[in-house]
Amino acid sequence: MKPTDSSGRVKDGAEAVLTATGLGVGFFPEPDRRLEVVAGVELRLCAGRTTALVGESGCGKSVTAAALGGLLPRGMAQDQGEIRWADGAARGPGRGLAYVFQDPGECLDPVFTVGSQIRETLPPEDRGRVRERLEELLLTVGFTEPARVAESYPHQLSGGMQQRAMLAMALASRPRVLVADEPTTALDVTVQAKILRLLADLQRRENLAVLLITHNLGVVAELADDLHVMYAGRIVESGPVDLLRAPRHPYVQGLLKALPRLDGAGEKLEGIPGAVPPLGRRPDGCRFHPRCPLARAVCREREPELRAGGDGRAVACWACGEGGWA
Amino acid sequence: MNAPLLEVENLRVTYRVGRRRVEAVKGVSFSVARGRCLGVVGESGSGKSSLARAVLALEDGVAGRVRFAGQDVAALDRAGLLAFRRRAQMVFQDPLGSLNPRLKVGAALAEVLRVHKLADSRAAAAQQTARWLETVGLDPAYARRYPHELSGGQRQRVNLARALCVGAEFLIADEPVSALDVSVQAQILNLLKTLQETRGITWLLIGHDLAVMRHMADEVIVLKAGEVVERGPAADVLAHPSHPYARELLAAAPNVGRALARRAAGSRSLGLMEPPSAVQDRPPR
Structure with a gap:
């Protein structure tokens, strides 16, 4: 399988x-x-x-x-x-395919208006009706005054508004x-x-x-x-x-x-000991075994495959086979 | 109940922006008893960081009174202020940004010990450094590492060691875990709690994550636009907030249990707060 x-x-x-x-x-x-x-x-x-x-x-x-x-x-x-x-x-x-990233302030170019940046991502079929499409996009992402936002520079917008502008830019390419x-x-x-x-x-x-x-x-x-x-x-x-x-x-x-x-339950958090291993220092076998409370010999030696259960779920773990350990 | 270690009365912080005056903190009062944790909840612009800096006498344009261990901080002389800065320290959100990249961990700690004249020789400093690294759960061998060689959680441990090594009893932690991964965040929260229990550290914890607040804080104040809008025991305020803004914060925080329950009940809509009445999109002129 x-x-x-x-x-x-x-x-x-x-x-x-x-x-x-x-x-x-x-x-x-x-x-x-x-x-x-x-x-x-x-x-x-x-x-x-x-x-x-x-x-x-x-x-x-x-x-x-x-x-x-x-x-x-x-x-x-x-x-x-x-x-x-x-x-x-x-x-x-x-x-x-379009992307929206974590920091809209870094993704927007500070020297161009929001409108001109969105305009750049319009596909050829929308180039004939730039103004309408721009207004449509800004309304779609929840701005009530699209014309005013289009004329703004990124620094004039709050973080949430910048992220809306990024979404409008992402949607511009349909x-x-x-x-x-x-x-x-x-x-x-x-x-x-x-x-x-x-x-x-x-x-x-x-x-x-x-x-x-x-x-x-x-x-x-x-x-x-x-x-x-x-x-x-x-x-x-x-x-x-x-x-x-x-x-x-x-x-x-x-x-x-x-x-x-x-709800405040639990005095101490359980957490997971250790940290995610950096590139090049990933362990053999199951990558999680050094931090895993269930690890056994097989986990150190062989990497488990992602196995599908009958219920639309899949898991990669030696301890999660049918009835416990595979 | 212990006597308060920190008492803040009608604190105001004003900044001058060009010819305008902007009040970032508008008459905030609270007190923290020894060995307790006060949570300060608020979003960006609520004045929480200005409040922290004002409490530590790091801010100009402050009115009102800050008393630490019964003494008025504004009235301290030079020596008194140095002693105050030893007992009251700050831990920041970005653990890398608050460490000098060119100093090894051991050297960074030794420098603080030297400034406060707490170690009279190199050997004494090294010995104390090793002890404090162990206190925060790091192998003393980390003294020979540079900050960039450490993980985020390890760096935050170093920052805690640096604050503690000069004898801090009161720590202001400004979003100390929000830059950390979940599994590491839990380790650091546990450490903060242990330090409170075993060393009697008094905390002023600043943050926006209400679950973290619920876990750590004894009492909380909710700050909005420089004013306290709600205060009380963490268990009460975070379970049944009465101020609309506090309720909004609670409703806006994504929560695994609540979301799964709502979806199991067949709801397709997002549970995060009611639709906003009007989107604010007025660019400031």
Whole structure:
């Protein structure tokens, strides 16, 4: 059985717009030395659904997202697996795929007005009706005075407004897939809530396939339909978002136990000992074994594959086979 | 109940912007008892960082009174102020930005000990440094590392060691875990709690994560636009806030349990607060 044929299984039969199979990215500090960054990633992004990619820093979420659009930084290359669009065409950023990043202040150019920056991303078919399209886009992302916002420079807008402008810019290219990489991490909670509502709303109205990248499990539980948890470059658990009720992988269980609770239960947080291993120092066997409370000999020796259960969920863990240890 | 270690009365912080005066903190009062943790909740622009700096006498344009261990901080002479700065310290959000990249961890700690004349020889400084690194859960061998060689959690431990090594009893922590990954955040929160319990450290914890506040703080104040809009025991305020702004903060915070329950009940809409009445999109002129 292919390791993850269930990871993207879709309940309501939504069509996959973009699929990645066996995706692997290497970092080449020298031309003939390869460090593995991401390996064996399987994704199915469907119209009208939000798929979340979750994990701590250094787990490969953003690299995976960058690989989808061919935006890998210098020194990295996607040298394994395949990225396929449903219609078979080769596409990239601005052609079916759009990104929104964490820090809108850094992504917007300070010397051009918001309007002129959005105008630049308009596809040829909209160039004849720039003014109308600009107004339409700014209204779509919740601005009530589009003309005024279009004339503003980025520094004249608050963080939340800048992120709205980024969303308008992303939508300008009429994407089918929107990659939102920590879109609200830099924002205050009340502003974050508004941007998340807007994202959910846009996704529904525009029938977008959204890939949401975040470390915040609360945001995932609010927004995502499907979930993939990454650890040290691999997907360790996948399934519909309610897998968070009873995760199977010890890493995902640990992440949830590490969160302080609003009801104040628990004097000490359990947490996970240690930290995510850096590139080039990932352990043999299961990558999580040095931090895992369940680790046994097999975990140190062989890497577990992501195995599908019958319920649309998949997990890569020797302790999570049928009836316990595989 | 212990006597308050810190008493703040009608504190005001005013900045001058061109010819205008902007009041960032508008008459805030509170007190923190020895060995307790007061949480200050607020979003950007609420004045929480100005408040922190004013308490530590790092800010000009301050009116009102700050008393530490019964003494008026504004009335301290040079020596008194140095002693105050030893007992009251600050830990920042960005653990890398608050360490000198060119100093090894051991040297950074030794420098602070020297400034405060707490170690009369190199050997004494090294010995104390090792002891404090152990206190914050780091192997003393880390004294020979540079900040960039450490993880975010390890750097925050070094920052704590640097504050503690000069004898701090009162620590202001400004978003101390918001730059850290979840699993590491839990380790640091546990350490903060341990320091409170075993060393009697008094905390002023500044942040926006209400679950972190609920976990750490005994009492909280909610700050909005420089004013306290709600105060009380953390368990009460964070479970049943009465001020609309505090309620809005609570409703806006994404929460795994609440979201999953709502979705299990079949709701497709986002649970995060009610739709905003009007989107604010007026660029400042």
